[in-house]
Amino acid sequence: GCRELEAHIAQRKKDLESSGDNAIQFELAKLNQCLMLLEQRTQDLRTVENIAMQSIPMIKTMEFSNMNLIRKINSAFIITLPVFKQALAQAIMLKRQRLQAESMAALDAKTNELLIKNARNSVEQSKATAQLASGSSIKIETLETTWRTIVSGIDETRAIQENARRQRIEDAKRLEAIKQEFRQKFSPSKTR
Known part of the structure; x- marks a missing residue:
């Protein structure tokens, strides 16, 4: 890993000092870049390992929560759902009765309102038609x-x-x- 590469870099530095060969200098630059990348990769892997270790308690907590939810769902099938169904059926029947009574009252009111509205609409339509017939289709504005x-x-x-x-x-x-x-x-x- 990193230690072997550091040892090799140290050896090549000694070779450069003894020989003065420029090719070794380029090799050292590449080796230093490789060392930096290897150190970064090692750090990344340590980080991922730590994250994975932290996930274990989270997964156990979620597992416990799931068991509690299953218990609650099973309880709901035995107790809550039958009571809810009965209350819902009663609420629907009461709402139907109220809607029927309101509908009959609204029908009476609408009938009277429509008679008045039709008379007014007839007059308004007659006036609007007269205005349309006397003007241009497209306004200059x-x-x-x-x-x-x-x-x-x-x-x-x-x-x-x-x-x-x-x-x-x-x-x-x-x-x-x-x-x-x-x-x-x-x-x-x-x-x-």
Whole structure:
């Protein structure tokens, strides 16, 4: 694991000091990266192991809760459900009686209301028909509103497109700057 890799790195450092070979320096950089990745992976595995150990009491607690729920459900079938069914049947019968009485009273009221409403509707419909027959189908205000909406939409679309174009230009500059910085930091002359 990590100890063997650390020992190998120490040996290669001694080899570099004694020989001065640049190839060993690149090998050491790779070995150090491997050591770092191995240490991170080891830490990840320790973390996962700890999480798994913490899950055991949680699972036992859920198991106990499930047993209690099963006991409660079984009790409900024996005691609670029959009482609930009886109360529900009584409530339904009482509600039906109340609804029937209310329905009969509402029917009488609606009959009188409909007679009055039909007379009023007849007059209102006659007046509305006369107004419709005397005017234009499309109001000028409607046409003005639709024209303003179209023009506004075109202007907003142009603004969005112009902003997107400017953003693309700015993003291209920033990407080029990143690329130049990358080339400066990792050019072959700097990595040696």
